[in-house]
Amino acid sequence: MKTAIAALLSLPVLALAQVAAPQPEELMQLAFPKWSDEEGGRVVSIATSALTRGWDTRQGKQRKVLVVPRRVVRVAPERWLLLAAMTPVGDSGEPQVAHGTPLGLAAYTFKPGKDGWAVARRQEPFDLQGFEGRAEVDVVPLGAAAQAAQAVHARWGSCWQGHCVEVFALYALGADGVKPQPLLLQKIKGANVYSRPDCVERLRGLLPGLAAPDGARELLAPGKCYAIEGRWEIGAAGEGTSPSPLTLRFTGAISGASKLANAPAQRVEQSMTFEFRGGRYMPVSGSNPVPDA
Secondary structure: OHHHHHHHHOOOHHHHOOOOOOOHHHHHHHHOOOOOOOOOOOEEEEEOOOOHHHOOOOOOOEEEEEEEEEEEEEEEOOEEEEEEEEEEEOOOOOEOOOOOOOEEEEEEEEEEEOOEEEEEEEEEEEEEEOEOOEOEEEEEEOOOOOOOOEEEEEEEEEEEOOEEEEEEEEEEEEOOEEOOOOOEEEEEEEEOOOOOOOHHHHHOOOOOOOOOOOOOOOOOOOOOEEEEEEEEEEOOOOOOOOOOOEEEEEEEEEEOEOOOOEOOOEEEEEEEEEEEEOOEEEEEEEOOOOOOO
């Protein structure tokens, strides 16, 4: 690894834009020279901020985190961006993660320097999202054109006492890094099938693959049951680097309830469409059928 880093640093600046994409671990070591991809080597110190206090109320100038590189993407002819994931650790280096602990989404932008790539901007983190210090992170195009804008895509979910939800967010990505305000933040999946012993029976006619719940059947007051899954897709419209329209498509089943009785299950097949306006995705039709947990 050190040999690879030395080779990267020795490249002439003019040749940097023509080399293959640097490896995530290589850029991680440029951001944190003492970082290494081994147990104990991934713990580093970052500046404390209002955002990091979303983990806890530490007031010092710095705090320790465990940082793992996720993805390298070219954001300009002579700029690369490294996406990384951060989780809080204690003074001893042990992770401090509970069910409600979000993952730190971090980004490091690199530009040519005197001796190779140099850090142009540190965003550590640019946002906190997820549960149990976990979230899927990737980079996606926001259009079909070769020059289409790119976005950071984060997706996370959790189950608690039979209530399950998955959420995704998109963040604008450019030569100066990641914009912390999400372009879009939406629930993409939700279910409460195992929060009530009667939900499987009520939804099974439309969702035959549901497994029977454990335990005896209880008499309960009327209540909602649902199991809904969604996916999102980018339309073909859009010009140049402008983000194309985005559509969420949902399928599943829901059984509502009044104060007196449960309602028959209904199939869910609907969509929600967004257009890019004023720097973010705005809803223009449809609605999200995933209930709040």
